[in-house]
Each structure stands twice: as structure tokens, then as C-alpha cells.
Amino acid sequence: MTATACVDRLVWTTGDGTTVTCHGPGTRYTPDQGKAMSPDCGHRYDRPGEHQVTVTAHWDVKWEATGGDGGRLAQTRTTEMVTGLREAQVLNTR
Known part of the structure; x- marks a missing residue:
């Protein structure tokens, strides 16, 4: 069996109220x-501090098996x- 996985998109929740979706790598x-x-x-943060960051990777997996079976x-x-x-x-004032 052969499987190929590619990231379709990454969805970042940045912890400051912003969500960023990245398509591709x-x-x-x-x-x-x-x-x-x-x-x-x-993404650029406006102020320093600790931020709870979450990233969700959405994968597209294609697979093939001996005998012609396959799918996504x-x-x-x-x-x-x-x-x-x-x-x-x-x-620097000099």
C-alpha cells in the first residue's frame, strides 16, 4: 500500500482574538x-505577553493498495x- 499525505491548510488561533488560515506549507x-x-x-502581535496558540493541520491523504483499491x-x-x-x-542617541 502507498499513502501520500499533504497539508491542505493550517488554521492558527493566535491567542489574541485573531485566526489565520494558511493554505499550503x-x-x-x-x-x-x-x-x-x-x-x-x-501574524504580528500588538503587545507582548503569554498567548495560548492553537494550530489545526488539515491533511489530504491519498492511498492506493495492490489490486486497484484506493481513495482519499x-x-x-x-x-x-x-x-x-x-x-x-x-x-541609540549617538
Whole structure:
């Protein structure tokens, strides 16, 4: 049997009243992006503190078995975490 699973979308509940839906895997961060927002899936918090974050991954699973059997399954997996967001701002007067 062969099974192929792909993430269809990720649904993030960010803990500050915002829900973000990301279609596909998103864009990998590279240092040249600096502090720019993600071009296809991102969220910026307005204030520091602890946030209860939940992400639900929606998977599309295609399967094939010997003899011609096969099909598709939809699966979801949810993960919850508390994340601490801290920020330090510095003013350089020189």
C-alpha cells in the first residue's frame, strides 16, 4: 500500500482574538526578509505577553493498495501551546 499525505491548510488561533488560515506549507523564512511580514501566511502581535496558540493541520491523504483499491481521506490534527512573547526596544542617541 502507498499513502501520500499533504497539508491542505493550517488554521492558527493566535491567542489574541485573531485566526489565520494558511493554505499550503507557507514560505520559508530567509534572513534577507528581515522583519517583513510573511508573503502568504503570518501574524504580528500588538503587545507582548503569554498567548495560548492553537494550530489545526488539515491533511489530504491519498492511498492506493495492490489490486486497484484506493481513495482519499481527510484528517485533522490539533496542537496547543502557550508561548511567551517578549520585546525589547532600544534607542541609540549617538
